[in-house]
Amino acid sequence: MSDRSDSETSNGTARRGRVSRVTMDMVAEQAKVSPSTVSLFLRDPDAVSSKRAERIRQAIADTGYTINRLAGALAGSHSRAVAVIVPSMINAFFSETLQAMQEVFETRGYQLLISNSDYDPQRELELLRAHLSWSPAALVVTGSDHAAARPLLEATGIPVAQMWELGNDPFHLQVGFYHEAAGAALAEHLHAQGLEHYLYVGTRMHLDHRARKRAEGFSAWLAEKGQAAQVIALEQNTSQAELSEVFEQIARNGSGPQGLCCSNDVLAIAALFEAQRRGIAVPEQLAITGFGDLPLSKLSAPRLTTVRPFPAEIGRTVATRLLSWIEAGTLPDQPEVVDLGFELVVRESSVRG
Structure with missing residues (x-):
């Protein structure tokens, strides 16, 4: 008769052992810095000296530490996430914009929550409600026509950006072209x-x-x-x-x-x-x-x-402007409209001799 291991219950059903989550204190101890220095590094890596930053990076790698974003949201009023709704995931324009936006936000410790509305205003409204339940730090929507979602967007209390189109009444930020x-x-x-x-x-x-x-x-x-x-x-x-x-x-x-x-x-x-x-x-x-x-x-x-058009520049501009308001904890007094324009590229398919 075999011995019963500690990972089994009395009826023979396997039970998972408790896995202890690696904490910020553990990272701080291994890196020989204070927990507040680790916290500062996670928020703004450039604010920590290069030697300490390298020790913290190594400690994170060694311990397998992951940031608990939900805990940060519970401690403050918003999470370190930015919700973005695009009309199409497979459209190359929007993919390039999202990539540029993500690159900027990640340097400041923010992540994107991305959804696809499939050009459906009602679906966009449902997605907005779902995203707001996660307490995002900001919202980004595509286009300037959001009649169905306007009351909800106006009541969020966080920065709202509209991208890829200028027109109608802007919320806090519009970036794109006419x-x-x-x-x-x-x-x-x-x-x-x-x-x-x-x-x-x-x-x-x-x-x-x-x-x-x-x-x-x-x-x-x-x-x-x-x-x-x-x-x-x-x-x-x-x-x-x-x-x-x-x-x-x-x-x-x-x-x-x-x-x-x-x-x-x-x-x-x-x-x-x-x-x-x-x-x-x-x-x-x-x-x-x-x-x-x-x-x-x-x-x-x-x-x-x-x-x-300039999809990457749209993404970078949206992210940069939003970050300035998120980190200051303020909203702009007046909506900001950034016209990035476009370029007409003339090639052989349309030029008659």
Whole structure:
């Protein structure tokens, strides 16, 4: 008969031994510094001398110490987390913004809580409620249109930033650019090519307010020149059937030179392939533009004319401004609006000889 180990209960069921959590005091003892010095290092590594900082880093590595963020939230009014809601996790624009934002926040000991609203205002509201239950130090939302969530956002008592779009009534911070202006810049460029018909094609524009505003800016600029732009709103993401619908409309417009402005580069590159499949010369018969300046845009044949936003700079600016208010424990007297602008990148897909 085998001996019963201490890790077993009387009925033979295995019981996990208690694991003691490594404390800040243990790290301090091993690093031969005070617990307050360890605490200061965790909040602001640069505030501790390089020799002490190195001993603390080594002690943390040796002991396997992890910061108890929840304990910090209970001791104070907010956690060391910043909640961020984006409309899409797979969109390269937002991924680059999140990475830049995270790099800045991590230098000050803050972590991001990231959620995806899928362009749904009601889902955004639900996510905001969930994030607020964790007492974040600040909130970041995407876009300027938050009618459903405005009462909740106004009552948070913490800094609220809106990114990727300027307009409407800002909360504490808006960082981005005017999408109407981006649409107008594309319209002006295509108009200079001497075209006869203009189309703007976007996906899910009933939810994607920024794509819709670019369409509005595109149409408004052409209207001032006495030209009409047809706007085609695709319900889903790009598909062969939907592109066929667009090109059937292009065929109905006649044989004269036309301009096709797409709400994003993915759609524009798909249009380039479809034009090639149909034997339509780009840009002689059909000038095509996009938005986003994705890496493939400069590799397509012909290379794609597009608008280049500054996603990393948006993320860094949001994080830097928010950190100044978080660490000061204050809110700005007036909303701050930072217009980072955009760049029109002209390539072969739209320039007619």
